[in-house]
Amino acid sequence: MADEQAQQPEDAPKKSKMPLILGLVLALAGGGGGFFAVQSGMILGGSKKADHAEGKADALKDPYADIVFVAIDPLTIPVKAQGGQRLLRFRAQLEVPKSHQEDVTKVLPRVVDVLNSYLRALEVADLEDQTALTRLRAQMLRRIQVVTGQDHVNDLLIMEFILA
Secondary structure, three states: HHHHOOOOOOOOOOOOOOOHHHHHHHHHHHHHHHHHHHHHHHOOOOHHHHHHHHHHHHHHOOOOOOEEEEEEEEEEEEEEOEEEEEEEEEEEEEEEHHHHHHHHHHHHHHHHHHHHHHHHEEEEEHHHOHHHHHHHHHHHHHHHHHHHHHOOOEOOOOOOEEEO
């Protein structure tokens, strides 16, 4: 058997690499053509120019043009502590769409009442945690949105939160 393998002719014709090269060139040309067709909008897209112009107009529009800030009167609230009472000074503003500014201003006394009631129920231990302000802010915003209506207040911005 070893003799049979040794006697194989070494002059066997080699396979041509032309089909491999031709296939590679056609694959690259097809990929480039497909890329061009998608980018130019001939396939899978409408007019790219219209989309681009619309995006530019949105980018130039002021994102803060439709909002106003409604100030809440500063609150000074006694907070229960182990050695007696401490005072919490709280001042905030509400981020409101311009179309709802008058509505929110009308119910501002209710907002102050809700915040006052919520903050009076807190203890010093509730305020000393590092994540307390984030948690309290979310709780207060939810209560404010219940009073004013779901889409009337976007956010609560805490301007001052001092425990003295």
